[in-house]
Amino acid sequence: MSKKYTLGANREGAINLLxxxxxxxxxxxxxxxxxxxxxxxxxxxxxxxxxxxxxLYEGKVNGMGQVICPLHHYRFDMKTGDVMSGTCPDLKTFPAKLTEEGIVIYI
Structure with a gap:
């Protein structure tokens, strides 16, 4: 069972945070x-x-919705976590969305 977390007090605040x-x-x-x-x-x-x-915080994001690891430049789809280049396990992702209340994340 996942737990819901909300970041920011509202949509505008969440956009400013991120x-x-x-x-x-x-x-x-x-x-x-x-x-x-x-x-x-x-x-x-x-x-x-x-x-x-x-x-991955030190990585980069490309225009294809992928995060690029800073160490070996492996690429992961940020939506699914699938490894797109490189040989390693997929990335664990968490459901998240921008709402009127802020950014909602389920862990």
Whole structure:
């Protein structure tokens, strides 16, 4: 069973907390996750690469909705967590969305 967390007090505040295309590292309950907003879509995923535990917070986001690991440049689909290049397990993702109440994440 997942637990619901809300970041920000409202939609505008959430947008200000999470600039478009920037990876933010946040603590949600007892879990650290990376958050990325691309226009109206919000993605939440594990903060360490499943390959060699590099910090994805230090990675980059490309225009195809992928996060790129800073260590070996493996690419992961931020929506599904699927590894798109490289040989390692898929990335764990968490349901997240931008709402009128803020950014809602389910851990």
């Amino acid at each position: 600039p478009d295309g920037i990876i933010k590292l946040v603590q949600v309950g007892s879990t650290k996750v990376c958050l990325v907003r691309m226009a109206e879509a919000v993605y939440a995923f594990q903060h360490l690469c499943p390959h060699q535990a590099a910090s």
